[in-house]
Amino acid sequence: MTCRVVAKCERGCCKIKKPSKIQTSDVRTIVVQELEFLPRLESLRGLAAVSVVGYHAFGRFTDTYVTGMAPVVLFFVLSGFVLSRSLARNDDIAVFLRHRILRLFPAAVAVVLLLAGLHEAFGFYLGFGSDFSPFNVMLNALMIRHDINGPMWSMTVECFATPVIVLTFLGGRRFGPRVLIAAISVLFGLSFIGPYAHLLGGYTNLAPLYAFVLGVALHFSGRRLVEAIGGRQMVVAVVAGVLLLYCGLQKQTAPIILLEGCSSGLLVALIAFGELQRGIRLLDQPVIGFYGRISYSFYLFHMIGLSVAVRISAIDGWPMLSILLSIVIGVLLTTPMAWTSRRFIEEPFIAISRKWRDRRREVFTTT
Template sequence: MTTTPPHRRFDRLPSLSGLRWFAALLVFTTHFVHLELSKGSPLQDVLDTVLTRTGLAGVSAFFLLSGFVLTWSARPSDTARSFLRRRFARVYPSHLLVAGLAALLMAGGGLLPGPKPILANLLLVQSWSPSQTYSLSLNPVTWSLSCEIFFYLVFPLVIGAMNRARTSSLQVFTGASFLATLVLPAIVGRLFTVAHPPAEELVDTSGYGGPFTGWFANVFPGMRLLEFLAGVSIAILVRRGAWPRIPAGWAFAILAAGYANELWLDGYLQLVGGVEIPVAILIASLAQADLAGSWSPVRGRRAAKLGELTYAFYLVHFLVLIGLGSAVKPLAVALGATADRDAPVPVWLLLAAYPVLLAVALGLGWAVHRGVEQPIMRVLTRGRRKTGTGRTELVPLRVDTTALSGGADGPGATGTGPEREKPAPIGI
């Protein structure tokens, strides 16, 4: 984490790369808590109360960020075909590899799902089913990737119209998308239900309004599309200087207050009800901070490097937690820290297990990123038109920097000086 020189601009928006990493870390933390290594102790109750919803905030950040950064880094005269080819090269080969690893792990434990759920997972259409046998099949975390694939298909259809829309229309649309996220599941949940609810769910949805409402509010791609489109709209508003300027420190305070409020919400509202708007405010605030060269706590080389690993890390982290996390309690018994496997592990072992599992997930994510994601991206996107310097040409950003910096001569002023960086793609 670093501060920046007062007059340097960052059109690459490195703070959003850093934020992407911290969002992934929140998801990892939630899944670590769900291992219930301290089950039966007051500590587990505290962890369940305070940390079990951090992953929900992280996923909401992913969806909003996805719309924002795809809009920000859109290329001139890009076609739907070339856009989808880049997205396919980025996400599918790594997904296919990790799905194979998940199948081997589950087969070893006798938990391999049937051929239809496996096929749905491989094709990334599993989130369209309210049955957790499908939506959480094979590598369960890829339900969100199933949503992302849908977003990618929608993006070329809407970006032109949203770029041409009036600022006032985008502002109304953004507010309406937030409102729909809060109220639409309640309306739909009263009209529909799952015809044959399962006797036992992989993830209990009783606290979210039942199988259908829990799925519709959290997993259904059509519902989560609202967050993605809100991210698209906010990116355009920030570019036009039409989004309120909120300092990064205040934006983080708003997010903390939103998360604290989320802990008190009931039903499906606890999924994103308290954090969606604060997360959107934070994303816009960090982008504005980068454009204006003002302070940002998540801007720095380390955060940016970790941000590059986020996708691969996200794909593998759950498998690491399930595969190695299950060994923590037997280890506690072997070390004499607990009497049996049903006893909660001591705090010191819990604190030791977290960074070890995180490091393993990061290492495996790095291997997938460097060994699969990057090479295949180079191969499948080799034919793109490039600039004379060999860098991919991007959409020229027309950013109203006077709205960000307070004047044409301020730190956010448009210029071509040596410290001004060219825009470059950042993606989820």
């Protein structure tokens, strides 16, 4: 059997070697190695999570329509891409769903219960006040509602998107990129329709749902996209980053969200498949990697830290200084909460998922 063997240098660059004769079991091993974890994408997620604090701090001190949608769209593209790689390693849907439940829900339940406890003890709440009845707390913990912790609307959308990711991955593998282009086109068309965008109620917004499908498409076609960009990779990466930042500061209309999705997709593809070395080294810094590892819990808990920071940082007549102080203090307050959640809630459940994955992989590679 003939197969292209992919080798990786220390910096993660991929080089294609000449075709060689290998066994079927070796092919399976190579496929798994190609789809291994990409630390730079995790670091990118960490930067996006920290940037959300800046967006929300800006909204606390100014009358603005800036909402922090841009980093959320980036989260969605990353999820579609990373979960497609997971499905490519193991397309057992029951196993995939079990891993998603163990990955998403424990930390989400923890932050909702913490907020319920803080409200009971001190009257503390986020936003405009919430219903802390046992039934509503349960709905928030299950991410069906998100009025207790507003930013969790994106997790409601992520749960809703899980079957979309599975179906588009299977469709893309079976029928090729055309089915993914069609799905993105349909979902983008629907993003202009208000009742569809707010179908799940509350703060949710389904307008960027196609960003997950875009991530799936990058799994299949991202390498070809990067090869087409060729030697202009660094220029394209800079343009994509600037465009994402610019769009994040605009009113979030359907075309703006599309530009956010496209620029996020370019960044993900270039980091995953490109040969960027200069600017991208920022993602290799230990502190950035740290925030990448705690990014999920950081996103869940950041409104607690920011709410306290805003009270400390408010300086009459100095809105920009207040914003900067609240960002710094908000990050400092959120970081230990996020680390604690990662260490004592996320990691034990991730370990359970890995035991299942490794057991399945061992069976896969020995048969």
